[in-house]
Amino acid sequence: MFKKRRVSTHVLPTSATMIGVCMTVINIVQLTEVHRGNTRADEVLAIDSLFFMLSAFCSYISMRRDELDPVGIRYEQVADVAFIFGLFLMTIAGVLITYQLV
DSSP states (O other): OOOOOHHHHHHHHHHHHHHHHHHHHHHHHHHHHTTOOOOOHHHHHHHHHHHHHHHHHHHHHHSSOOOTOOHHHHHHHHHHHHHHHHHHHHHHHHHHHHHHHH
């Protein structure tokens, strides 16, 4: 039979990378917006990095559990939803950065 793929094996490294992307973009925005202070994009990206951190944490916990364990499955679902919401917030931050820097 086919072995079921676990989403967590993909979500964990990608979430960790996205945390780094959020931090990098926050720093770039801070460097380019020196005279104006914090922007909405900074705030959205900071919250976004928390969602990616939640996603990475839940993904890690689910990978440590058995594939058929209901708790592991639930953590994997939470990781998946947090990751998708993080991507949504990152898109919003991109729009904010685009229209604030022009």
